[in-house]
Amino acid sequence: MLIKRxxxxxxxxxxxxxxxxxxxxxxxxxxxxVSALTAEIVNRYSFTSDASDSVGNAHGTLMGGAxxxxxxxxxxxxxxxxxxxxxIIATRSNITFEAWVTDEGSGTWARxxxxxxxxxxxxxxxxxxxxxxxxxxxxxxxxxxxxxxGGSGNEQVVEWPGSRLPIGRPAHVVFxxxxxxxxxxxxxxxxxxxxxxxxxxNPTMLGxxxxxxxxxxxxxxxxxx
Numbered sequence: 516m517l518i519k520r521x522x523x524x525x526x527x528x529x530x531x532x533x534x535x536x537x538x539x540x541x542x543x544x545x546x547x548x549v550s551a552l553t554a555e556i557v558n559r560y561s562f563t564s565d566a567s568d569s570v571g572n573a574h575g576t577l578m579g580g581a582x583x584x585x586x587x588x589x590x591x592x593x594x595x596x597x598x599x600x601x602x603i604i605a606t607r608s609n610i611t612f613e614a615w616v617t618d619e620g621s622g623t624w625a626r627x628x629x630x631x632x633x634x635x636x637x638x639x640x641x642x643x644x645x646x647x648x649x650x651x652x653x654x655x656x657x658x659x660x661x662x663x664x665g666g667s668g669n670e671q672v673v674e675w676p677g678s679r680l681p682i683g684r685p686a687h688v689v690f691x692x693x694x695x696x697x698x699x700x701x702x703x704x705x706x707x708x709x710x711x712x713x714x715x716x717n718p719t720m721l722g723x724x725x726x727x728x729x730x731x732x733x734x735x736x737x738x739x740x
Contacts (some may be wrong), residue, residue, distance in 0.1 A: 516560045516614045516628070516729065554611060558603065560729075562588045566597050575599045579739075581730070588729070590740050592621065596731035601637075603727050604630055604647070604718040608694040617685045618651050622738035626650055626731060627688065630724050633733040637725040643667065643733030645721040649690055650732075651680035651740075658708070660690040660701050662716045671716050673701040675708040692717050 559570040562583050566575030577583070579594035588597055604610060616627055631646025633639065645664050653659040658675040673690070680686055680703070689702040692714060699714035700707060726733055730740035 516558070516612070557607075560588075560597075562586055566599075573600045573603050575729070587617075590730045592619075592625075592739050594739060596739060597729035598638075599630075599727040599729070601725045601727065602723040604721070605723045606719065608717045608719045609692065610718055611689060611691045612649065613687070613689045615685050615687050616651070616680065618680050618682050618740075620682050621651050621740050623652050623654060623656075624650055624732060624734070624737040625652070625740045626728065626737065627740065628727075628729050629732050630718075630727040631721055631733050632724060633726060633735075635735065640726070640731065640733050640735040640737075642735070645724070646726075646733050647692075647718060647721065648732070649688060658688075658701070658703070660699065660709075662692065662699070662714070662718070662721075664716055664720045671699065671711060671714045673699045673709040673711045673714070675701060675703060678703075678708070694719075 556570050558568050558573050560566055560575060561569050563586060564583060566577055566588065568574050576598045577588070578596050578598050580591050581595035581597055582589045590596065612628065614627060627649040629646055629648040632644045633641045634644060635641030644666055647662040649660045651658060653674070656679055658678060658680050659672055661670040661672040663670040680688065687704050691700045694717040697713060697715050699711040701709040
């Protein structure tokens with residue numbers, strides 16, 4: 516998984532590079548070509564042998580039976596996830612999340628990632644409070660990215676209308692938050708699939724998040740990826 520400091524709209528032909536993650540399998544990765552400014556990669560998880568950050572120092576930990584195979588982290592859908600350090604996005608207002616994800620049929624509200632807080636406290640899902648996430652399939656059956664300050668009722672969302680994340684093949688998923696222009700964008704395989712022109716929340720508003728997970732939700736009843 517890549518985390519970038521800038522959020523720029525990609526050109527029509529994204530430039531792919533190896534590196535990243537996936538649900539069930541977080542696989543090889545990419546960086547997008549951008550106009551004007553160049554995004555600075557601040558964290559990258561290549562999953563060559565563990566959950567080390569190959570760009571920064573925010574090394575992750577494999578949890579609950581998560582394993583590494585062929586440059587991917589493999590999650591079992593029942594207990595496995597990756598735990599990333601506290602506060603990993605606390606200073607990022609403009610941000611891009613990128614991942615190659617192979618979804619083998621995750622359940623409704625499973626998470627590609629979920630960074631934030633729950634009422635259960637650190638390391639304990641219960642009810643989410645402040646968080647940012649991507650789910651392959653929301654309650655409406657579509658790919659959703661969202662950020663909230665103050666629980667699910669305040670979520671600001673970007674969705675892929677009519678479509679969940681493809682099943683059984685690698686897909687490239689990108690979620691950008693452009694705080695200056697208050698725009699959230701969602702891309703799949705280099706194509707813009709959703710946009711929210713009224714996204715006023717950004718990661719700095721979440722606080723120093725303590726539950727920063729790949730494959731696990733802040734909400735205790737949501738399935739693992």
